[in-house]
Amino acid sequence: MNTNVSKLWIYLSTTPLLWLAATLSIYWLADRIFLLSRRFPLANPVLLSAIVLGALLKFSDTRYQPYFQGAQFVHFMLGPATVALAVPLVGEVQELRRRALPVTLALIAGSLTAIMSAVGIAWAMGASTTIQASLAPKSVTTPIAMGISKAVGGIPALTAVLVILTGIIVAVIAQPWFNTLRIRDDAARGFASSLAGHGIGTARAFQAGRRAGTYAGLALALNGVLTAVLVPYLLALWLH
Amino acid sequence: MLILFTLSVLLLFQLAGEVAARGLSLPIPGPVFGLVFLALAGMLRLSLRRALEQTSTTLLDHLSLLFLPAAVGVIRFLPLLARDGLTLAAAVLGSTLLALTVTALVFVAASRFLTDNGEAQ
Numbered sequence: 001m002n003t004n005v006s007k008l009w010i011y012l013s014t015t016p017l018l019w020l021a022a023t024l025s026i027y028w029l030a031d032r033i034f035l036l037s038r039r040f041p042l043a044n045p046v047l048l049s050a051i052v053l054g055a056l057l058k059f060s061d062t063r064y065q066p067y068f069q070g071a072q073f074v075h076f077m078l079g080p081a082t083v084a085l086a087v088p089l090v091g092e093v094q095e096l097r098r099r100a101l102p103v104t105l106a107l108i109a110g111s112l113t114a115i116m117s118a119v120g121i122a123w124a125m126g127a128s129t130t131i132q133a134s135l136a137p138k139s140v141t142t143p144i145a146m147g148i149s150k151a152v153g154g155i156p157a158l159t160a161v162l163v164i165l166t167g168i169i170v171a172v173i174a175q176p177w178f179n180t181l182r183i184r185d186d187a188a189r190g191f192a193s194s195l196a197g198h199g200i201g202t203a204r205a206f207q208a209g210r211r212a213g214t215y216a217g218l219a220l221a222l223n224g225v226l227t228a229v230l231v232p233y234l235l236a237l238w239l240h
Numbered sequence: 241m242l243i244l245f246t247l248s249v250l251l252l253f254q255l256a257g258e259v260a261a262r263g264l265s266l267p268i269p270g271p272v273f274g275l276v277f278l279a280l281a282g283m284l285r286l287s288l289r290r291a292l293e294q295t296s297t298t299l300l301d302h303l304s305l306l307f308l309p310a311a312v313g314v315i316r317f318l319p320l321l322a323r324d325g326l327t328l329a330a331a332v333l334g335s336t337l338l339a340l341t342v343t344a345l346v347f348v349a350a351s352r353f354l355t356d357n358g359e360a361q
Contacts, residue, residue: 023308023309023312024305027304027305027308031304031305045304045305046304046307046308046311047311049308049311050308050311050312050314050315051315053308053312053315054312054315054316057312057316058316064312064313064316067309067312068309068313071308071309071312072309074305074306074308074309075306075309075310077299077306078271078306078307079251079254079270079271079274080247080250080251080254080271080299081250081299081300081303081306082254082271082272082274082275083250083253083254083257083271083274083275083278084250084278084292084296084299084300085275085300086253086274086275086276086277086278086279086282087278087282087289087292087293087296087297087300088296088297088300089279089282090278090279090282090283090289091289091293093283098354099351099354101350101353101354102346102347102348102350102351102354103347105346105347105350106343106344106346106347106350107343109342109343109346110339110342110343110346113335113338113339113342113343114335114336114338114339117331117334117335117338117339118331118332118334118335119331121327121330121331121334121335122327122328122330122331125326125327125330125331126327127324127327127331131324131327131328135328135331135332135335138332138335139335139336139339141269141272142310143269144267144268144269144272147267148267151267158321160310161313161314161317161318161320161321162328162332164307164310164311164313164314165314165332166332166335166336167307168311168314169332169333169336170336170340171304173336173337173340174340177337177340177341178340178344181341181344181345183344183345183348185347185348185351187347187351188343188344188347188348188351189344191343191344191347192339192340192341192343192344192347193340195339195343196336196339196340196343197336197340199303199307200304200307200311202303203303203304203306203307204304206300206301206303207301207304210297213300217275217300219343221272221275221276224268224269224272225268225272228266228267228268
């Protein structure tokens with residue numbers, strides 16, 4: 001009996017099916033809990049399901065690579081989903097043109113703040129220049145951030161982890177934080193969520209509504225490009 | 241069929257973006273180029289946007305799910321951050337709050353400036 005169970009486990013743990021099914025169903029459950037809790041910030045579905053899946057991997061003694069064999073099908077869809085951000089943007093192109101001034105000013109101010117405050121806080125706490133460089137691009141989408149990190153002498157793998165952490169923090173705290181600041185404009189909320197928290201902030205904005213999501217998609221693309229331009233210059237000024 | 245059409249269009253634009261990103265060797269990933277290309281194409285042809293609307297909305301409504309594999313990776317690597325844990329936590333949390341605040345406040349202030357001026361004219 002016991003050997004049958006372990007044979008079945010050995011079989012299942014080598015197919016992508018097991019962890020793909022686990023990824024989808026646990027996220028679905030976490031999303032239900034999030035909605036039932038009336039979107040309580042700490043019940044964020046990405047946070048909840050990542051903790052549950054992380055625990056399952058640990059207890060079943062599964063490494064990340066076999067997990068990713070199943071989860072890669074979900075991960076792959078990030079590419080087409082990023083392209084799909086263009087669709088709501090095109091629908092709102094008149095309105096976006098009218099809002100060009102707030103978009104431009106918020107982009108520049110936000111991008112500079114995201115980069116310089118991360119580097120500044122790390123510096124004040126005595127972090128090495130490698131750590132500072134790894135932190136600088138933490139607010140932009142992972143592939144851009146890793147490329148920047150590598151170019152300015154950071155550790156790309158550390159940057160990747162910091163990027164995801166930043167995104168999860170934004171997904172959890174952005175909505176209550178905006179409520180505290182009494183910022184009610186969905187455009188401002190969506191734009192800021194994504195500027196500070198890239199794709200995960202964008203995803204959270206889409207959960208809040210279409211208008212917030214549209215502005216989030218815009219910030220994702222704009223801040224990705226601006227940060228790639230700014231970080232090498234700012235760090236060169238800062239470190240020399 | 242609409243799903244098939246939309247996914248094909250999205251993948252083809254991603255592919256075009258990937259070609260552009262490699263060709264220009266810029267630190268900007270293919271999907272971001274794909275986003276820009278699709279936005280331009282959608283502005284030229286409104287019928288294209290309408291055809292893509294439904295499936296892209298479904299995809300974007302579940303965007304959070306797509307980050308889950310990466311988030312699971314982070315949960316597993318968290319112990320590696322322990323050495324510089326306090327510094328990294330302070331920098332990420334502090335900088336995130338500042339970036340959210342500055343971006344949103346500047347956006348709101350500039351929007352208000354626009355409406356005030358619009359009313360004055």
